[in-house]
Amino acid sequence: MSYRVIKEDDLFLLTDENGDIPKDHTYGPGLYTKDTRFLSEMTLTINKEKPIMLSSAADENYIAEIIMTNPHQETEEELLLWRESIEIKRKRFIHDGVLYEQIQLTSFAPKPIVFNFEMTFEADFKDMFIIRGFQHGEIGTKNKTDVSTSSMTFHYSGADSIERATRIEWDKVPSYVKEGEIGFTCSLSHSETETVTFAICPEIGDEKSTPIQADKALQALKDSYAEWEATTTKIHSNNDVFNRLIKRGVDDMRVLLTDMGYGKFPVAGLPWFGVPFGRDSLIAAMQLIPFRPEVAKGTLRTMASEQGKQKDPWRDEEPGKIMHEMRFGELANTGQVPFTPYYGTIDATPLFLLLLTDYVKWTGDLELFNELEENVSRALEWIDSYGDRDEDGFVEYHQEAAKGIANQGWKDSGDSIVHRNGDLAVAPIALAEVQGYVYEAKTSLASIYIHLGKKELSNKLQDEATKLAAAFEESFWMKEHDYYALALDGHNDQVGTITSNPGHVLRALMVKEDRAKKIVNMLLSDRMFSGFGIRTMAKGEAGYNPISYHNGTIWPHDNSLIILGMSKAFFFKEAAVAIKGLMDVAPSFEYDRLPELFCGYEKKAVKYPVACSPQAWAAGTPLMCTQAMLGLFPDALNKSIQLAPYLPDGIDELTVTDMAISDGVLNIKVMREDNSFKTDILLNTTGCTISTLEQVSP
Numbered sequence: 001m002s003y004r005v006i007k008e009d010d011l012f013l014l015t016d017e018n019g020d021i022p023k024d025h026t027y028g029p030g031l032y033t034k035d036t037r038f039l040s041e042m043t044l045t046i047n048k049e050k051p052i053m054l055s056s057a058a059d060e061n062y063i064a065e066i067i068m069t070n071p072h073q074e075t076e077e078e079l080l081l082w083r084e085s086i087e088i089k090r091k092r093f094i095h096d097g098v099l100y101e102q103i104q105l106t107s108f109a110p111k112p113i114v115f116n117f118e119m120t121f122e123a124d125f126k127d128m129f130i131i132r133g134f135q136h137g138e139i140g141t142k143n144k145t146d147v148s149t150s151s152m153t154f155h156y157s158g159a160d161s162i163e164r165a166t167r168i169e170w171d172k173v174p175s176y177v178k179e180g181e182i183g184f185t186c187s188l189s190h191s192e193t194e195t196v197t198f199a200i201c202p203e204i205g206d207e208k209s210t211p212i213q214a215d216k217a218l219q220a221l222k223d224s225y226a227e228w229e230a231t232t233t234k235i236h237s238n239n240d241v242f243n244r245l246i247k248r249g250v251d252d253m254r255v256l257l258t259d260m261g262y263g264k265f266p267v268a269g270l271p272w273f274g275v276p277f278g279r280d281s282l283i284a285a286m287q288l289i290p291f292r293p294e295v296a297k298g299t300l301r302t303m304a305s306e307q308g309k310q311k312d313p314w315r316d317e318e319p320g321k322i323m324h325e326m327r328f329g330e331l332a333n334t335g336q337v338p339f340t341p342y343y344g345t346i347d348a349t350p351l352f353l354l355l356l357t358d359y360v361k362w363t364g365d366l367e368l369f370n371e372l373e374e375n376v377s378r379a380l381e382w383i384d385s386y387g388d389r390d391e392d393g394f395v396e397y398h399q400e401a402a403k404g405i406a407n408q409g410w411k412d413s414g415d416s417i418v419h420r421n422g423d424l425a426v427a428p429i430a431l432a433e434v435q436g437y438v439y440e441a442k443t444s445l446a447s448i449y450i451h452l453g454k455k456e457l458s459n460k461l462q463d464e465a466t467k468l469a470a471a472f473e474e475s476f477w478m479k480e481h482d483y484y485a486l487a488l489d490g491h492n493d494q495v496g497t498i499t500s501n502p503g504h505v506l507r508a509l510m511v512k513e514d515r516a517k518k519i520v521n522m523l524l525s526d527r528m529f530s531g532f533g534i535r536t537m538a539k540g541e542a543g544y545n546p547i548s549y550h551n552g553t554i555w556p557h558d559n560s561l562i563i564l565g566m567s568k569a570f571f572f573k574e575a576a577v578a579i580k581g582l583m584d585v586a587p588s589f590e591y592d593r594l595p596e597l598f599c600g601y602e603k604k605a606v607k608y609p610v611a612c613s614p615q616a617w618a619a620g621t622p623l624m625c626t627q628a629m630l631g632l633f634p635d636a637l638n639k640s641i642q643l644a645p646y647l648p649d650g651i652d653e654l655t656v657t658d659m660a661i662s663d664g665v666l667n668i669k670v671m672r673e674d675n676s677f678k679t680d681i682l683l684n685t686t687g688c689t690i691s692t693l694e695q696v697s698p
Helices: 214-230 240-255 278-288 293-305 348-363 366-371 373-384 432-451 455-476 501-508 513-523 556-568 572-588 621-630
Strands: 003-008 011-016 030-033 036-039 041-046 052-057 063-069 079-081 086-095 098-107 113-122 151-157 163-170 176-178 181-188 193-204 234-237 257-259 264-266 633-635 640-643 653-661 664-673 676-684 689-692
Touching (some): 003 063, 003 240, 011 086, 036 193, 041 086, 079 113, 086 113, 086 214, 098 181, 098 214, 113 151, 181 193, 214 240, 234 240, 240 257, 240 572, 240 621, 264 278, 278 556, 278 621, 293 348, 348 366, 348 432, 348 653, 366 373, 373 432, 432 455, 432 501, 501 513, 501 556, 556 621, 676 689
Parallel strands (some): 640 689
Antiparallel strands (some): 003 011, 011 030, 030 036, 041 113, 052 063, 063 086, 086 098, 098 193, 113 181, 151 163, 163 193, 234 653, 257 264, 633 640, 653 664, 664 676
8 A cells, every 4th residue: 555644743644645544454544543543434535436646745744635636427318527627635634633634626617517525434443453463352342423414423432441432523514414424515617616624533531622723723733843843953965865855854753753741752653653662762862862852851751751660571561661662552451462561672771871861962951860860770770680681791681471572672573683594592682782772871871970979870880881891892792703793692692693783882982993893894895785775684694685674674773873873983984885875765765755664685775565654763864864974972061062074975065053052052064175074163152162073085
């Protein structure tokens, strides 16, 4: 299915390219909130026939416009409608929990015409897990549908004792209404237009949305996007592809924001992961810090609110652990799936600490750190106790939940942790990148605690990090491959497959320069680098497959974390090569949108069939790449900024405006001149001293 999706807050609409929700489609189109489908059918017909699509725009995530026309319609007795007599425009958007669907019909027939148009609706209230085929179980009961001349309401009594309803209202008098269908008769002269607006309101318990005038709702929505754009860091270059990548990334991040009461945070992606998602939300917020640092604050508070409190094997919950994924549907509420929330993730807890320390480095906001200090302590305790279940100094995972996830790193498919001989690794499993996250979290926290006067705690964390680094070198380095192992398995044997995972360790500055160089060389070798991106697994490995979800495909976010690490470790030229690959492939995808992942073929842009789009950490990839291009690493607590620009081929000029750092903003311009990059500081109100490292261009 080629789909169209729009979202605002916690409500999203997934349709086909015509704008319809076809009944019983296997892909699961519909109107969703709280993991429940509140519309399972919505189709438009003209005289009971499906219109012909002319254009279907999806360049905006918050509004969709579809243009159609009528087919030729006649009977043996009469002409009903000449082909292409009617222009049909469907415009839909979401505001304050209401989906607005505007149908505008314009006649281009030379004489007055009369025709009918119909809208068909159904609501099955299915749980997301059932729609996706992951789970079946006890469900509730569909009740009587209320119908009047101005509204239709579907009702459902859930197995979780929650009443749900879908209320549909319209603003014109119909020719008829019956359960699931509304018909209108239109009489139009040439160039005359008729518009009907539907307001579709999901209701959960006592939570009810009230529609307002559609034009006012749309203006309020547009105003919120204008405010977002005006207050977001602006990037402009001489390269149109890169400019479009940045705009697409910023716009996609905006539509993926949701607020559970603790501030806005990015959900993982659409259509199936519009929920709080530990590692995805944390990494996306990390990518977004140079553009919107306050999103990190909302993300941290949201994750802290659900930090593990007890030992609960059903949900893989442990005290101090940060959640993996939270669901709100009928099956979760009745305990038929463990996602309330589910905690089966090994990396969300150290990533929580990393996001907090990154946020403090950019903003100097110690108030938030003080607010979350107890959460920090509990997270550190989890890392050192439950996280290190065999007390070998490494953080490892092991699934306990019967309906949980077996592999609990970011490569969480069942075949992703595989030995060089093709055998799957057995748990508990210690992943390379997770040790890097822990090391960086502890060293970064140590520097904050020094600033707070807690020298003893700072020294303790630094000592633990130093021991971890030494143990990592001893246990993960594979001398015969000049590279680090993907993981250690349950026998503490190396999982020696060559993968992208060790690339994440670069930003931790955990390994010595000579070995960091060997990581970089491998990542940009023909085995790992396709020309368009760094693969998840090297060609030639037993598990390699260019179309496997985690074993040979290319994930933009994976590349962005590696690229930032290259920049931080002073491999600027190599970072630029990887960035150029992503720039080269972007135009191959619709609206220059980097997808969740794509296939790992050599210099070929081959789509992965079920990649989420938009996906938060894919949207954040060009944003993090911008930070890497600038070599920009602030330390607001110590009032310093490191700046070391190196632009990839194709970009000769880059301007940054209104980048929030510390208590002010930074505006800079970078230009390629002869054999180096010149940096002009246009404005610096941050109160920080800037140290600029001049880079030589190729």
